[in-house]
Amino acid sequence: MNESLESRSNGAYDVVVLGAGPVGQNVADHARAAGLTVAVVERELVGGECSYWACVPSKALLRPVVAVADAQRVDGARQAVTGRLDTAQVFARRDRYVTDWDDTGQAEWVKSIGADLFRGHGRIDGPRRVIVTRDDGARHTLTARHAVAIATGSRPVLPDIPGINEARPWTNRHGTDSSTVPARLAIVGGGGVGVEMATLWQGLGSQVTLLARRSLLPRMEPFAGEFIARGLTQAGADVRIGVRVTALRRPDPAGPVTLTLDDGGELEADDVMFATGRAPHTDDLGLDTVGLTPGSWLDVDTTCLVRGVEGDWLYALGDVNHRALLTHQGKYQARTAGDAIGARAAGLPLDDAPWGDHATTADQHAVPQVFFTDPEAGAVGLSAEEAARAGRRTKVVDLDLSAAQGANLYADGYQGHARMVVDLDREILLGVTFVGYGISELLHSATIAVAGEVPLKRLRHAVACFPTVSEIWLFLLAAYHRK
Structure with missing residues (x-):
């Protein structure tokens, strides 16, 4: 499509945003709402x-897997599930949600x-200056009157172990854009990406070893x-805890990969995926031209201004x-920082006290x-451990989620568990954790209670509808008050 590359003949903007993902889009939107020009x-x-x-394709792929599992947990619906997932249709659904990797619609939104x-490729070239190099070698120089916002995200990190290049491992990208189901898939890493990918590919028909x-x-x-771990095992996955991969072998590019494990054993798989950490996309952004270390995570204040750079102009979101490293949290930072950029540009006072309009509290x-x-x-x-390390005086309340009739x-x-961590001095919630079927739509109520510091005395007046899973709140509060 034709972007408006020369609409500012001198390349001068109020704000230059590096990165057009959800975070970059949000800071651009809020800066524009403040009346600022944005590149x-x-x-x-x-x-x-x-x-x-990441988020969109993985959830598009996971939903059919979990929908079938949900149906199999309900008598009457269970009997209707008579076959396996149609993987071609699952991948087609994913393709619709990623618009076949065509970004025309999102590019048009930026323009709108x-x-x-x-x-x-945008690279900082000293204070408030960015040079953009196109694939054809053409260069554009942009200058920012008020702010440059870095929102370039992160990339997967592969471990430095023998055979890593020969093995041609998957990262999250191939885990979400592949349309071929390997018979055997080894996934290395027990964090969020690892457990979601294990759930996904086991559901699509791979024999997964996590x-x-x-x-x-x-x-x-x-x-x-x-x-x-229990859910993955029940689905047929092989979950191994306390295991480290020390080497990889794949002598035939079309053949299987062999993983050598630190317990002396070996594991053969058709493909291997690593979900073992991420690094910031800051290695080639010109950070050295403003006194920062290329490839580093960027330390920011409560308004997301980068510390160690003079002039209050460089933001990292x-x-x-x-x-x-969560999209929704980055978008929150971007909205807050975009408003702060607008306030600073207009010479208005910042509301950067805790929970203020310009604070990422x-x-x-x-x-x-x-x-x-x-x-x-x-x-x-x-979590309970984090609260204890912070020196907070707490009471931890645990309940089986099946205490709520709506869960059953x-x-x-129904299998699930709920925990709330209560600050005894203020009688507010410090943290809440749920694990169970369908709890993703339950979490926002906990987020409001924690962010709003709602007193438990008031929270008991938030009446949960019967019969819903959210009735667990009534039982949690009753358990807290029970001596």
Whole structure:
């Protein structure tokens, strides 16, 4: 498509945004709403990792897997499930949601808000200056009167082990854009990407072996990973905890890959996927021209201004600031920072006190996350261990989710668990964790309670509808008050 590459003849804008994923789009939108001129630079597809290789395609692929599993947990519906998933239709559904990796619609959206889209690699060239190099070698120089916002995301990191290049491993990208189901798939890594991909590919017909050095979902409450491991095992996956891959072999590019494990054993698979960490896309952004280290995570203040750069002009949003590698949290930062950029440009005072309009307070206190496994796992705020390390005086309340009659109606033999961590001094929630079927739609109520610091005395007046899974709130609050 034809982007408006020369609509500003001198290349001067109020704001230049590096990265046109959801985070970059949100900061651009809020800066435009403040009346500022905006240039958006993108080197790949407009819409970014989330739209084409992460959140959107993975959930599009996972939904049919979990929908069938949900049906099989309900008498009457179970008997109607008579065959396997139609993988061709599952992949076609994914393709629709990623618009066949065509970013025309999202590029048009950027244009519709009045921002100019520049395709190419953007590189900072000193304070408030960005040089964009297109694939054909053409270069455009952009200058920013008020702000440059880095929203370039992150990339998967492959471990430095013998045979890694020969093995040609998958990362999250091939895990979501592949349309071929391997007979045997080894997945290395027990974090969110690893457990979702294990759920997905086991459901599509692969024999999945999931290898994790520690527990699954190690940053969540321990019971979350235990439930996920049990669910994957019941689905037919081989889950191995406390195992490390030390080497790989794939002498025949068309043949299987052999994984050597630190317990002395070996594992053969048709493909191997690594989900073992990410690094920021900051290695070739010209950070050295403003006194920063290329390839580093960027340290920011509460308005997402990068620390160590003079002049209050460089912002870092989303994955690159390493606060929470979650699309929704990056979009929250982008909205907040976009408003702060507008206020600074207009000479208005900043409301950057905790929970203010220009403060990303939720990054420290109320980060929600959901993993679309079977069962699902979701949490917001602090875990019991994190609260204890912070020196908070707490009471931890645990309940089986089947205490809510709505859960049992949702699935015969419902399996799930709920935990809330209460600050005893203030009687507010510090954190909540759910694991169970369909709990992703339950988590926002917990997020509101934690972010809003709703007193438990008031929270008891939030009446849950009968019979829903959310009735678990009534039982959690009753358990807290029970001496």
